Amino acid sequence: MTSHSKTIISLDTTRKGSVLLVHLPPRLTVIEAVSFRKYFQTLVEDNTITKIILDFGKTTIIDSSGVGSLISNHKSAQTKNIKLIFWSVTSQVKLAFSLVGLEKIFNIEPNTEAIIPTANRKTEQRPPLTHPSVRSPMKRAIDIVGAIIGLMITGVLFVPIAIAIKLDSPGSILFSQIRCGWMGQRFRIWKFRSMVTDAEALKATITNQASGAFFKSDCDPRITRIGHFLRKTSLDEFPQFWNVLMGDMSLVGTRPATPDELEQYEIRNWQRFDVRPGITGEWQTNGRSKIRNFEDVIELDLRYQKNWSLVYDLKLIFKTIMVVFNKDSGAM
Incomplete structure (x- = not known):
């Protein structure tokens, strides 16, 4: 250094x-x-x-x-x-x-710009330079098509899932939470509710079994019976196709972080925000339920950025489908 x-x-x-x-x-x-x-x-x-x-x-x-x-x-x-x-x-x-x-x-402070002679004084509103995946029109096109298909499937599954959630525990069908996306930009993520309604208030009473800037607990008592099934099958994440369609997320990317996790970040950890968060990614396909160290999450996110290509995204999507149907896979 x-x-x-x-x-x-x-x-x-x-x-x-x-x-x-x-x-x-x-x-x-x-x-x-x-x-x-x-x-x-x-x-x-x-x-x-x-x-x-x-x-x-x-x-x-x-x-x-x-x-x-x-x-x-x-x-x-x-x-x-x-x-x-x-x-x-x-x-x-x-x-x-x-x-x-x-x-x-x-x-x-306004009006503090230095007057620097340049060959071309024209200014351009370009997005911050981060990662080529953010500027890829083909990746965005795949996201839009995938999101539309995903939302169609979500629409078919909505009624039976909603009934199951309501019968299992009182409260709303959908759960929303503020997450941090590209460049740390905050957005509201949507999921099918898999926990009791006061889960956030009860979080402080649960022992965190992970180290670093994220939370994980085996046998979390806040998860409902139907919630275990939704997480096991990743059905709880289907409403996130709306976030993909809106551009807050991508089909494939990094794990979306919570604002309280951000408070614990070292500067180098911010590199994970150079790409949009994804419904799936390296963390989803490499044993997300077994990851206990935040540095491992960072390593997976940076590996995705290093290896990214459209073909690599398609491989991770296919691998995600295989993981979901694997009986030993589990949600984070």
């Missing part, structure tokens, strides 16, 4: 009294983000600094790790009562902020 630290430490900084101006690099991706986080920690430990200004005038490329580092640094500055100001936020970075709602949280 030494070379990474040098990259950030060598950034141009200007200090005037208790105010420090930091010029960020052209790229703020995982390499820069991890070392920038460490560098920022040294800044907030300086008790003579009361304000830090981050200048984004040269930053045109930012990914989910870059966003994660800024969220973490923002919290650190608040803890130390240091005012954190954002200057010269380019359209590319501003778009990334808007995906996660950070433009409402960060203190972005």
Whole structure:
């Protein structure tokens, strides 16, 4: 990590009294983000600094790790009562902020753009540079077709599943929860309810058998009788085809995280948000019920990003079908 630290430490900084101006690099991706986080920690430990200004005038490329580092640094500055100001936020970075709602949280000062002569002053509203799967029109087309077929099947199964859920326990048929998707953007995920209605309130009373930033418990008492069947067959996830159709998710991707898990993330863990979350993926087809370590989840998510192709997606979809019909498979 030494070379990474040098990259950030060598950034141009200007200090005037208790105010420090930091010029960020052209790229703020995982390499820069991890070392920038460490560098920022040294800044907030300086008790003579009361304000830090981050200048984004040269930053045109930012990914989910870059966003994660800024969220973490923002919290650190608040803890130390240091005012954190954002200057010269380019359209590319501003778009990334808007995906996660950070433009409402960060203190972005208007009219602070530096005047830099360029050959072409035209600006372009491009999505943040993350992973080619996000920009693939063919993958999106497959998602739309798959989602429509999935929703048709869901419509056929809805009535018997709804009756079974109602007869088994009181409460709603569908369950919704806020999850974090591409770039950490929050969305509402939909499932058939497989737990008691007050499951979220009871979560604190259940022993977490997993390590790291996710929750897992064998023999979870909150799961209903029909819920065990729905999870075993993955029928509980069929309403997520609506999320795929809306573009919040993909048929194949990473495991959708919860906001409380996000609070425990290291900067490098944010790389999993460079792709859209999926109904299935590496974690679904490689023993999701047996995974106990969050780092294993990260490894699977990064493996998917590394190996991604349209053919690889189709292979994972086929493998998912085989796993669902395997009597030894189980839900997470």
